Amino acid sequence: MKTVTVNHFRYQSVFGEKTFSAVTLSIPDNLNSRKIRSQEDLEGQDYSIFVSELKRMERELALDFFSKSYRPILNGEKTISVLELRGIQDILDVNRSEFGKLLGLHKGSVTNLFKGKAMKSTLCILIMERLGMELGRPGSARNMLKGGKPHGRVPEASRVINETRYAPDDEAA
Protein backbone atom coordinates (compact mmCIF):
# COMPACT_ATOMS: atom_id res chain seq x y z
CA MET A 1 0.00 0.00 0.00
CA LYS A 2 1.37 3.43 -0.93
CA THR A 3 0.31 7.03 -0.76
CA VAL A 4 -0.37 9.49 -3.52
CA THR A 5 -1.27 13.19 -3.46
CA VAL A 6 -4.10 14.29 -5.70
CA ASN A 7 -4.88 17.86 -6.65
CA HIS A 8 -8.45 18.94 -7.41
CA PHE A 9 -10.07 16.30 -5.27
CA ARG A 10 -13.84 16.75 -5.10
CA TYR A 11 -15.31 15.88 -1.71
CA GLN A 12 -18.94 15.95 -0.62
CA SER A 13 -20.27 16.02 2.92
CA VAL A 14 -23.57 16.96 4.55
CA PHE A 15 -22.40 20.58 4.49
CA GLY A 16 -21.89 20.66 0.73
CA GLU A 17 -19.31 19.95 -1.93
CA LYS A 18 -15.93 21.50 -2.62
CA THR A 19 -12.73 20.84 -4.53
CA PHE A 20 -9.64 20.43 -2.36
CA SER A 21 -6.00 20.58 -3.31
CA ALA A 22 -3.19 18.24 -2.24
CA VAL A 23 -5.28 15.46 -0.75
CA THR A 24 -3.22 12.45 0.38
CA LEU A 25 -4.78 9.11 -0.51
CA SER A 26 -3.80 5.53 0.00
CA ILE A 27 -3.71 3.31 -3.09
CA PRO A 28 -2.95 -0.40 -3.70
CA ASP A 29 0.64 -1.36 -4.53
CA ASN A 30 -0.29 -2.51 -8.04
CA LEU A 31 -1.35 0.98 -9.12
CA ASN A 32 1.18 3.26 -10.73
CA SER A 33 1.17 6.41 -8.62
CA ARG A 34 2.77 8.45 -11.43
CA LYS A 35 -0.26 7.89 -13.63
CA ILE A 36 -2.61 9.27 -11.00
CA ARG A 37 -2.95 12.99 -11.49
CA SER A 38 -6.59 13.65 -10.82
CA GLN A 39 -9.63 12.08 -9.18
CA GLU A 40 -10.79 10.70 -12.54
CA ASP A 41 -7.74 8.44 -12.68
CA LEU A 42 -9.00 6.76 -9.51
CA GLU A 43 -12.41 5.82 -10.91
CA GLY A 44 -13.16 2.20 -10.04
CA GLN A 45 -9.99 1.82 -7.96
CA ASP A 46 -9.85 0.77 -4.32
CA TYR A 47 -8.35 3.94 -2.97
CA SER A 48 -8.93 5.20 0.55
CA ILE A 49 -8.73 8.59 2.25
CA PHE A 50 -6.76 9.14 5.44
CA VAL A 51 -8.71 10.32 8.48
CA SER A 52 -6.48 13.38 8.83
CA GLU A 53 -7.51 14.41 5.30
CA LEU A 54 -11.17 13.61 5.91
CA LYS A 55 -11.10 15.83 8.99
CA ARG A 56 -9.38 18.65 7.11
CA MET A 57 -11.99 18.59 4.33
CA GLU A 58 -14.95 18.20 6.70
CA ARG A 59 -13.73 21.10 8.84
CA GLU A 60 -13.32 23.37 5.84
CA LEU A 61 -16.83 22.55 4.63
CA ALA A 62 -18.19 23.05 8.16
CA LEU A 63 -16.49 26.45 8.35
CA ASP A 64 -18.22 27.45 5.09
CA PHE A 65 -21.51 26.25 6.58
CA PHE A 66 -20.85 28.28 9.75
CA SER A 67 -20.13 31.43 7.73
CA LYS A 68 -23.27 31.01 5.63
CA SER A 69 -25.69 29.90 8.34
CA TYR A 70 -24.70 31.67 11.57
CA ARG A 71 -26.47 34.98 10.88
CA PRO A 72 -29.70 33.47 9.49
CA ILE A 73 -29.85 31.16 12.54
CA LEU A 74 -29.15 34.05 14.92
CA ASN A 75 -31.96 36.03 13.29
CA GLY A 76 -34.32 33.06 13.48
CA GLU A 77 -34.58 32.81 9.69
CA LYS A 78 -33.05 29.34 9.49
CA THR A 79 -32.97 26.21 11.59
CA ILE A 80 -30.54 23.29 11.64
CA SER A 81 -31.61 20.21 9.67
CA VAL A 82 -31.09 16.64 10.89
CA LEU A 83 -28.37 16.11 8.28
CA GLU A 84 -26.54 19.23 9.38
CA LEU A 85 -26.90 18.13 12.99
CA ARG A 86 -25.23 14.82 12.12
CA GLY A 87 -22.43 16.71 10.41
CA ILE A 88 -21.96 18.93 13.47
CA GLN A 89 -21.84 15.85 15.70
CA ASP A 90 -19.10 14.42 13.46
CA ILE A 91 -17.08 17.63 13.69
CA LEU A 92 -17.43 17.71 17.47
CA ASP A 93 -16.39 14.03 17.50
CA VAL A 94 -18.80 13.09 20.27
CA ASN A 95 -21.52 10.48 20.72
CA ARG A 96 -25.16 11.35 21.40
CA SER A 97 -24.95 11.48 25.17
CA GLU A 98 -21.80 13.63 25.03
CA PHE A 99 -23.53 15.85 22.49
CA GLY A 100 -26.38 16.20 24.99
CA LYS A 101 -23.95 17.16 27.76
CA LEU A 102 -22.46 19.89 25.56
CA LEU A 103 -25.93 21.33 25.04
CA GLY A 104 -27.28 20.68 28.52
CA LEU A 105 -29.85 18.22 27.21
CA HIS A 106 -30.86 14.71 28.23
CA LYS A 107 -29.91 11.92 25.80
CA GLY A 108 -33.58 11.34 24.99
CA SER A 109 -34.06 14.97 23.98
CA VAL A 110 -31.00 14.71 21.74
CA THR A 111 -32.43 11.56 20.13
CA ASN A 112 -35.63 13.49 19.40
CA LEU A 113 -33.60 16.22 17.69
CA PHE A 114 -31.97 13.59 15.48
CA LYS A 115 -35.41 12.24 14.63
CA GLY A 116 -36.37 15.64 13.27
CA LYS A 117 -38.17 17.27 16.21
CA ALA A 118 -38.39 21.04 15.80
CA MET A 119 -35.61 22.98 17.48
CA LYS A 120 -35.93 26.25 19.37
CA SER A 121 -33.87 29.08 17.91
CA THR A 122 -31.90 29.42 21.17
CA LEU A 123 -30.85 25.77 20.89
CA CYS A 124 -29.81 26.28 17.25
CA ILE A 125 -27.66 29.22 18.32
CA LEU A 126 -26.05 27.16 21.10
CA ILE A 127 -25.28 24.35 18.64
CA MET A 128 -23.69 26.85 16.25
CA GLU A 129 -21.65 28.28 19.12
CA ARG A 130 -20.37 24.80 19.95
CA LEU A 131 -19.51 24.26 16.28
CA GLY A 132 -17.69 27.59 16.10
CA MET A 133 -15.79 26.77 19.28
CA GLU A 134 -14.66 23.41 17.89
CA LEU A 135 -13.66 24.84 14.51
CA GLY A 136 -11.66 27.64 16.12
CA ARG A 137 -10.03 25.37 18.67
CA PRO A 138 -9.99 21.72 17.55
CA GLY A 139 -10.60 19.30 20.42
CA SER A 140 -12.31 21.91 22.57
CA ALA A 141 -15.62 20.02 22.72
CA ARG A 142 -13.89 16.95 24.11
CA ASN A 143 -11.88 19.12 26.49
CA MET A 144 -15.04 20.84 27.65
CA LEU A 145 -16.51 17.43 28.51
CA LYS A 146 -13.39 16.60 30.50
CA GLY A 147 -13.38 19.99 32.18
CA GLY A 148 -9.97 20.84 30.73
CA LYS A 149 -8.56 23.78 28.83
CA PRO A 150 -8.89 23.88 25.03
CA HIS A 151 -5.96 23.44 22.65
CA GLY A 152 -4.39 26.23 20.62
CA ARG A 153 -6.38 28.19 18.09
CA VAL A 154 -6.58 27.69 14.33
CA PRO A 155 -5.94 31.30 13.23
CA GLU A 156 -7.73 31.15 9.87
CA ALA A 157 -10.84 29.44 11.26
CA SER A 158 -10.88 31.81 14.26
CA ARG A 159 -10.71 34.83 11.96
CA VAL A 160 -13.64 33.60 9.84
CA ILE A 161 -15.67 32.76 12.96
CA ASN A 162 -15.06 36.17 14.57
CA GLU A 163 -15.87 38.00 11.33
CA THR A 164 -19.09 35.98 11.02
CA ARG A 165 -20.09 36.54 14.65
CA TYR A 166 -19.46 40.25 14.77
CA ALA A 167 -20.40 41.25 11.22
CA PRO A 168 -23.16 43.85 11.07
CA ASP A 169 -26.51 42.40 10.05
CA ASP A 170 -26.70 44.21 6.70
CA GLU A 171 -23.19 43.07 5.73
CA ALA A 172 -23.89 39.45 6.61
CA ALA A 173 -27.09 39.54 4.56
Added chain:
Amino acid sequence: MKLKDARKLLIENKALDECISVRPHAWKDHPERKFTSLELVRLLRGPGILKDNHYTTAQPNSFLWICKDDDSRKTEIAIILEKNKSGHIIVIIHAFREVNDENSDR
Protein backbone atom coordinates in the same frame (compact mmCIF):
# COMPACT_ATOMS: atom_id res chain seq x y z
CA MET B 1 -3.08 -12.27 9.57
CA LYS B 2 -4.68 -13.99 12.51
CA LEU B 3 -7.50 -12.46 14.50
CA LYS B 4 -5.36 -12.18 17.63
CA ASP B 5 -2.72 -10.12 15.79
CA ALA B 6 -5.40 -8.02 14.12
CA ARG B 7 -6.95 -7.19 17.50
CA LYS B 8 -3.58 -6.12 18.85
CA LEU B 9 -2.85 -3.92 15.83
CA LEU B 10 -6.30 -2.39 15.94
CA ILE B 11 -5.96 -1.42 19.60
CA GLU B 12 -2.50 0.03 18.98
CA ASN B 13 -3.42 2.07 15.93
CA LYS B 14 -7.07 3.05 16.02
CA ALA B 15 -6.55 6.25 18.00
CA LEU B 16 -4.12 7.65 15.42
CA ASP B 17 -5.54 9.67 12.52
CA GLU B 18 -2.63 8.79 10.24
CA CYS B 19 -3.22 5.07 10.79
CA ILE B 20 -6.84 4.92 9.59
CA SER B 21 -8.13 5.42 6.08
CA VAL B 22 -11.63 5.01 4.70
CA ARG B 23 -12.71 3.82 1.27
CA PRO B 24 -15.43 6.09 -0.16
CA HIS B 25 -17.47 2.92 -0.90
CA ALA B 26 -18.04 2.49 2.86
CA TRP B 27 -20.21 5.59 3.22
CA LYS B 28 -21.12 6.58 -0.35
CA ASP B 29 -22.47 3.50 -2.09
CA HIS B 30 -25.34 2.76 0.29
CA PRO B 31 -26.89 6.15 1.06
CA GLU B 32 -29.88 4.48 2.74
CA ARG B 33 -27.59 3.44 5.61
CA LYS B 34 -26.84 7.11 6.23
CA PHE B 35 -23.23 6.65 7.26
CA THR B 36 -20.83 9.54 7.19
CA SER B 37 -17.09 9.10 6.86
CA LEU B 38 -16.27 10.47 10.31
CA GLU B 39 -19.10 8.50 11.91
CA LEU B 40 -17.46 5.27 10.73
CA VAL B 41 -14.18 6.37 12.29
CA ARG B 42 -15.93 7.30 15.55
CA LEU B 43 -17.68 3.91 15.66
CA LEU B 44 -14.40 2.09 15.01
CA ARG B 45 -12.78 4.00 17.88
CA GLY B 46 -15.65 3.27 20.24
CA PRO B 47 -16.49 -0.01 21.98
CA GLY B 48 -16.95 -3.15 19.88
CA ILE B 49 -15.69 -6.62 19.04
CA LEU B 50 -13.38 -7.66 16.23
CA LYS B 51 -14.26 -10.92 14.49
CA ASP B 52 -13.25 -12.80 11.36
CA ASN B 53 -15.29 -11.83 8.33
CA HIS B 54 -17.08 -15.01 7.32
CA TYR B 55 -19.49 -13.53 4.77
CA THR B 56 -19.31 -15.30 1.44
CA THR B 57 -18.78 -12.00 -0.34
CA ALA B 58 -16.10 -10.86 2.12
CA GLN B 59 -12.76 -9.58 0.92
CA PRO B 60 -9.98 -12.05 1.84
CA ASN B 61 -8.12 -11.20 5.07
CA SER B 62 -10.77 -8.76 6.18
CA PHE B 63 -12.23 -8.52 9.67
CA LEU B 64 -15.53 -7.32 11.04
CA TRP B 65 -15.79 -4.68 13.74
CA ILE B 66 -19.16 -5.22 15.38
CA CYS B 67 -20.52 -2.36 17.43
CA LYS B 68 -23.66 -0.35 18.10
CA ASP B 69 -24.43 3.05 16.60
CA ASP B 70 -26.03 6.02 18.39
CA ASP B 71 -29.49 4.50 17.88
CA SER B 72 -28.26 1.17 19.36
CA ARG B 73 -28.48 -0.54 15.97
CA LYS B 74 -26.03 -3.37 15.33
CA THR B 75 -23.38 -2.06 12.98
CA GLU B 76 -20.75 -4.07 11.12
CA ILE B 77 -17.67 -2.37 9.79
CA ALA B 78 -15.39 -4.41 7.55
CA ILE B 79 -11.71 -3.54 7.85
CA ILE B 80 -8.43 -4.75 6.45
CA LEU B 81 -5.00 -4.17 7.92
CA GLU B 82 -2.54 -3.07 5.28
CA LYS B 83 1.17 -2.62 5.62
CA ASN B 84 2.96 0.48 4.40
CA LYS B 85 6.34 2.11 4.98
CA SER B 86 5.53 3.49 8.41
CA GLY B 87 3.67 0.48 9.79
CA HIS B 88 0.12 -0.79 9.59
CA ILE B 89 -2.92 1.09 8.37
CA ILE B 90 -6.50 0.21 9.23
CA VAL B 91 -8.62 0.54 6.10
CA ILE B 92 -12.39 0.75 6.50
CA ILE B 93 -13.67 -0.96 3.38
CA HIS B 94 -17.37 -1.54 3.97
CA ALA B 95 -20.07 -0.79 6.53
CA PHE B 96 -23.48 -2.22 7.20
CA ARG B 97 -26.37 -1.50 9.53
CA GLU B 98 -30.00 -2.39 9.30
CA VAL B 99 -32.31 0.33 8.11
CA ASN B 100 -36.11 0.03 8.29
CA ASP B 101 -36.74 0.93 4.68
CA GLU B 102 -33.87 -1.10 3.31
CA ASN B 103 -33.93 -4.35 1.39
CA SER B 104 -30.39 -4.31 0.17
CA ASP B 105 -27.86 -7.10 0.47
CA ARG B 106 -24.60 -6.82 2.32
